[in-house]
Amino acid sequence: MSSMENIKLGCAPIAWTNDDMPELGAENSFEQCISEMALAGYKGTEIGNKYPKEPETLKKFLDQRGLEVASAWFSAYITTRDLKQVKKDFLKHRDFLHAMGAEVIVVSEQGGSIQGEIETPLFEKKPAFTEGEWKRFTDGLEILGELAKEKTMTLVYHHHMGTCIQTTEEIDRLMQETDPEKVSLLYDTGHLVFSGEDPLYILDKYFDRIRHVHFKDIRKEVIEKIKSEKDSFLIGVKKGAFTVPGDGEIDFKPIMTYLKENKYKGWIVVEAEQDPSICNAFEYAVKAKRYIDNL
Numbered sequence: 001m002s003s004m005e006n007i008k009l010g011c012a013p014i015a016w017t018n019d020d021m022p023e024l025g026a027e028n029s030f031e032q033c034i035s036e037m038a039l040a041g042y043k044g045t046e047i048g049n050k051y052p053k054e055p056e057t058l059k060k061f062l063d064q065r066g067l068e069v070a071s072a073w074f075s076a077y078i079t080t081r082d083l084k085q086v087k088k089d090f091l092k093h094r095d096f097l098h099a100m101g102a103e104v105i106v107v108s109e110q111g112g113s114i115q116g117e118i119e120t121p122l123f124e125k126k127p128a129f130t131e132g133e134w135k136r137f138t139d140g141l142e143i144l145g146e147l148a149k150e151k152t153m154t155l156v157y158h159h160h161m162g163t164c165i166q167t168t169e170e171i172d173r174l175m176q177e178t179d180p181e182k183v184s185l186l187y188d189t190g191h192l193v194f195s196g197e198d199p200l201y202i203l204d205k206y207f208d209r210i211r212h213v214h215f216k217d218i219r220k221e222v223i224e225k226i227k228s229e230k231d232s233f234l235i236g237v238k239k240g241a242f243t244v245p246g247d248g249e250i251d252f253k254p255i256m257t258y259l260k261e262n263k264y265k266g267w268i269v270v271e272a273e274q275d276p277s278i279c280n281a282f283e284y285a286v287k288a289k290r291y292i293d294n295l
């Protein structure tokens, strides 16, 4: 028996205005973004730079459009900054998400990350943790996971291109060396396929730890070019590496079937950063919604 009963479909604002490169979609306003998400039929959103920072204000805007907050990204610097400061920043983020009614907190370690470096080649300069950094990272992440649990929330770790947790081996090690009670996994189809990983293998292996899903597709020919031209992650995004489900290379049918048959409970967030002046955010949000509804 497959079921959509426990799955909520959300949309990320990154297609309207890109948080990593705010010049992409600078012309799109917050209200346009959330109105178009709601019009396209989504039930929730993640949080972008243009969203109001005050929970009551944000709630009012979202309630008017029938949208909930699914989660929001937290850049952790466990391996490079004082843990006291990391915890302080995380608590602020946690409490904001809690006030917004979210149940999961997206975390990505940015110590050593090259994802924001526009001139650094993505594949050639991929970072890796030293043995010491692995220990510092997993210990620190479990501490953040405990802080999430204090509010009955779940830390979901976002594997990501250009970071030290990108490949199957790195995800395996992270899963092995952290307590499932403290660290869960965010499953992002686009990042897995971009990196050359098998998304169904990861889904099946870690289904019990996956508590949040990002659906994004890739354009294979663009990724081949990024590799041959030694582009950075950000240049790759500008060139159109990512697109919405149904518009690229990934077959979402077996992924969706797996999630439904195994009664995945939580959010699936359509997240496809690309240049909105080339690929209109509303048009692509509608395209993704139709494709997913038909799966």
Ligand SMILES: O=C1C[C@@H](O)[C@H](O)[C@@H](O)C1=O
Pocket: 014, 019, 020, 073, 115, 158, 188, 191, 214, 271, 273
């Ligand atoms: O979840 C995400 C958040 C973005 O800021 C990030 O760069 C993107 O690729 C992603 O998957």
Ligand SMILES: [Co+2]
Pocket: 158, 188, 214, 271
């Ligand atoms: Co993502």
